[in-house]
Each structure stands twice: as structure tokens, then as C-alpha cells.
Amino acid sequence: MTTADALRAEFDRETRATRRYLERVPGDRLDWRPHQKSFTAGELASHIVECVRWTEAIFNGDEFNVDPATFTPVRVASVPELLDTFDADVARSVRVLASVGDEAVTRPWRMKIRGTVRFERPKAMVFRDFTLSHLIHHRGQLSVYLRLLEVPVPGAYGPTADE
Amino acid sequence: MKLTQLVLDELEREAELSRRALEVVPAGKADWKPHERSMIFGYLADMVANIPNWVAMIVTQPELDVAPPGGPQQKREPMNDSAAFVAALDKSMSAARSALQQTTDEHLMTGWRLLAGGKPVIESSRYIMIRDTINHWVHHRGQMTVYLRLMGARVPALYGPSADDKSF
Numbered sequence: 001m002t003t004a005d006a007l008r009a010e011f012d013r014e015t016r017a018t019r020r021y022l023e024r025v026p027g028d029r030l031d032w033r034p035h036q037k038s039f040t041a042g043e044l045a046s047h048i049v050e051c052v053r054w055t056e057a058i059f060n061g062d063e064f065n066v067d068p069a070t071f072t073p074v075r076v077a078s079v080p081e082l083l084d085t086f087d088a089d090v091a092r093s094v095r096v097l098a099s100v101g102d103e104a105v106t107r108p109w110r111m112k113i114r115g116t117v118r119f120e121r122p123k124a125m126v127f128r129d130f131t132l133s134h135l136i137h138h139r140g141q142l143s144v145y146l147r148l149l150e151v152p153v154p155g156a157y158g159p160t161a162d163e
Numbered sequence: 164m165k166l167t168q169l170v171l172d173e174l175e176r177e178a179e180l181s182r183r184a185l186e187v188v189p190a191g192k193a194d195w196k197p198h199e200r201s202m203i204f205g206y207l208a209d210m211v212a213n214i215p216n217w218v219a220m221i222v223t224q225p226e227l228d229v230a231p232p233g234g235p236q237q238k239r240e241p242m243n244d245s246a247a248f249v250a251a252l253d254k255s256m257s258a259a260r261s262a263l264q265q266t267t268d269e270h271l272m273t274g275w276r277l278l279a280g281g282k283p284v285i286e287s288s289r290y291i292m293i294r295d296t297i298n299h300w301v302h303h304r305g306q307m308t309v310y311l312r313l314m315g316a317r318v319p320a321l322y323g324p325s326a327d328d329k330s331f
Contacts, residue, residue, distance in 0.1 A: 001272065001290075003164045010294055034197070035312045037326035106164045124164055128173055133301045134322040140305025147198050157299040161200040 002102045003124055011055070011097060014132055015090045018048060020154040021142050022086055027079040034148055041145050042082075044138060046074045049086050051135035055093035058127050059100050063110035093131075166271050170293055171263045174215065177297060178256045181211050183319035184304055185252055187311060190244040197313050204314070205241055207307050212242070212251035214300040215259035221292045222262035226276035229284075 022045055030042030039047065050073065057064045076082040105124035110117050121129075139156065146153050152162035185208065193205025220227055242248050271290040276283050285292070304321075312318050320328040 001288075003166060003169060006166070006290065006294070009291075010298075014298065034309060037318075038309070038312055102164060122164065122169075124169055125172060125176075128169075129176065129322070132298070133173075133177065136298050136301040137305040137308075137322055140302040141309050143302075144197060144201070144306050144309040147201055156302055157295060 003105050004097075004100050004102050007100075007105065007124060007127060008097050010132060011093065014135060015052065015093075017154075017156055018135060018139050019083070019086065019090075021139055021146070021156075022048065022079075022082055024146055024151050024154065025079055025082065025142070026149055026151060029149055030078075032145075032149065034145060039141075041142075041149070042076065043073075044142055044145065045082050046076050046085075048135055048138050048142065049076070049082070049089055050074045051131055051138065052086065052089040052093055054130040054134070055127065056096050058109055058123055058130065059096045059104065061109075062107065063112060065112040065115060067114050166268045166290055167263055167266060170218075170271075170290075170297075171260065173297060174218065174256070174259055174263070177300060178215065178252065180321045181252055181300070181304055182249060183321065184307055184311070185212060185248040186245055187316045187319060188245040188248050189314055189316050192314055193241055193243050195310070195314060197310060202306075204307075204310050205243070207303055207310065208248050209239075209242060209251075210303045211300065211307055212248045213255050214296060214303070215252070215255035217296045218293050219255075219258035219262040221275055221289050221296065222259075222266050222270070226278055228278040228281065230279045232281045 025041055025045050030045075031040050033040045038044075053074070074085065076085055105127070106122050108120050109123045109126045110120045111126075112118060136156075143153050143156070143160075147161075153160040155163045188208055193203065193208075195204045196202065217227075242251060271293070272288050274286060275289045275292050277285040277292070287295075308318055308321065308325075317327045318325040320330065324330070
């Protein structure tokens with residue numbers, strides 16, 4: 001198994017698990033937040049879609065420049081829109097990943113903020129970090145939101161109190 | 164690209180993020196939980212500090228029984244402040260680092276088993292098991308950041324800025 005194969009398999013596994021969480025977000029509680037400083041449930045779920053979207057930026061180019069002043073975050077207004085956006089982003093990412101080989105994953109990728117290089121790392125590392133771990137981090141947060149919203153929590157890596 | 168190096172680099176990066184989360188653990192809140200069906204905070208923070216030990220076990224041992232037929236092995240003393248959690252993380256990372264530095268990509272592709280009560284639950288390559296372990300670590304650390312927010316702690320920036328730390 002090559003590193004690229006391993007990353008593809010992992011992306012499939014994690015996005016499948018993530019969809020089960022997103023399906024359970026209650027449509028009438030998208031404005032709910034557990035604390036005044038927290039994301040709302042809708043913002044958190046939208047941000048999870050954004051994690052998937054990094055895949056294209058990582059593998060279709062060798063750098064990405066962010067200007068926080070003009071960056072517009074993904075925001076969905078309903079659960080059907082959330083799932084449609086997620087599915088479309090996953091499908092695009094799968095197409096991008098299909099053509100990635102072992103040479104591509106070792107290429108350096110630069111993150112720039114307002115034109116200044118923030119870091120440079122191999123693409124495999126950036127993908128693990130910005131897409132997969134980032135997604136799993138926020139999905140972990142979403143699991144606590146679901147619990148607090150009295151929604152049965154799906155298992156991710158082991159049993160939950162509900163499954 | 165060498166898998167051992169990829170895993171090691173990623174483990175180091177995730178350990179840094181885990182350290183940030185463990186450094187702000189409020190003392191004496193181990194029994195707190197946000198919902199009656201949730202895990203207690205102390206258990207969650209214990210996993211965030213100790214999961215790198217699982218990586219070491221996957222590399223160096225043939226299998227692990229999470230519920231051995233002879234009953235659980237001796238319990239660890241519960242940790243109750245940030246210094247104890249950070250020290251546990253340092254120790255578990257040291258074990259994971261040392262195991263990965265002494266292994267090979269070929270060994271990571273060999274099989275490994277997770278058992279419960281003597282019965283196999285998961286059989287997969289060591290590499291896949293390590294990957295799942297890192298993901299599992301990130302999952303529980305994500306949960307922990309919501310607990311920290313609800314407990315009134317200062318939430319550190321991890322993959323991006325938090326409401327308390329915009330410096331990212």
C-alpha cells in the first residue's frame with residue numbers, strides 16, 4: 001500500500017463516518033450553541049464541510065494564500081443544504097485524490113497568510129492536518145453538541161452511550 | 164514517502180496541540196460532565212494524555228485485550244490537575260516516539276489484533292491501527308475543547324483560531 005492509497009482509504013472511511021453525524025444535526029436547532037463563545041450547531045457543521053474542501057487546495061496547487069479579511073466561511077441554512085454541500089465536496093475531493101500518486105504526496109505545499117509564507121510541509125502532512133484531523137476535531141465537538149441536544153450520538157471509534 | 168516518518172511527524176504535531184489543551188485543564192474538575200450520558204472530564208483528559216501509549220503498544224506488541232479474561236490490569240491513579248496530565252502526555256509521547264524510531268515501514272504493514280475478553284474485535288495492519296489511534300485521539304481532544312469551553316477555561320487555538328486565541 002502506498003501513502004497515497006492509505007490517504008484515500010482514510011478519507012473514505014472518515015467522510016462516511018462524518019455523514020452519519022451531519023445527518024443527525026436537528027434542522028430546527030442550527031442556531032443553538034452550548035456557550036455564548038461557541039460556534040452555533042449550523043456554523044460547526046458548515047465548518048466541517050470546509051475541512052473537506054481543503055483537499056482541492058492541497059492537491060490542485062503547491063500553495064494557498066489566505067487573506068483573513070476577505071475569507072468567506074461556508075454557511076448552510078438547512079440540513080438538506082448541509083448534506084448536499086458535503087456530498088458535492090466529498091465527490092470533488094474523491095476525484096482529486098484519485099489522480100494523486102506517491103510523488104504528489106511528498107511535494108512541498110506552502111500556506112501563505114496575506115502573501116507571507118506561514119509554513120511549508122509535504123502535502124501528505126498538510127492533508128492529514130487540514131483535512132482529516134481538522135475534520136475529526138470538529139466532528140468530535142459536534143458529538144458533544146448532539147449529546148447536549150438530546151440526539152443519539154453515532155459511534156466513531158468505539159461505542160457511545162447510545163450505540 | 165516513509166510511513167514511519169509520516170506517522171512520527173504527525174504524532175509530534177498532534178502532541179503539541181494536545182499539550183495546549185491539557186495545559187488549560189482546570190484543577191479538581193475530573194468528575195464534571197456536560198450531560199448525564201457523557202463521559203466524565205477526567206476520563207476524557209486521561210485519554211488525551213495517554214493515547215500515544217497505544218501507538219507504542221501497536222508497534223511493539225502483537226495484540227491488546229481491552230477486557231482481559233482475568234479482569235482489568237491495575238488501575239492508574241486518577242489525575243486531577245494540568246501538571247499531571249501534561250507529565251503523562253510527555254511520558255506517553257516518549258514511548259510512542261521511541262517505538263516508531265526503532266521500527267520499519269515493513270513492520271507497520273504487518274497484522275495486529277485488538278481483542279475484548281479474549282475475542283478478536285479488529286484485525287488490521289499496524290499502520291491502519293495507528294492511523295485510527297491518532298484519529299481517535301483527535302476526536303476526544305475535540306470533545307475535550309467543548310468541555311473546556313463549558314467549564315469556563317480559556318480554549319487554545321488548535322487547527323485555527325478559537326474565541327479566546329485569535330493569534331493563529
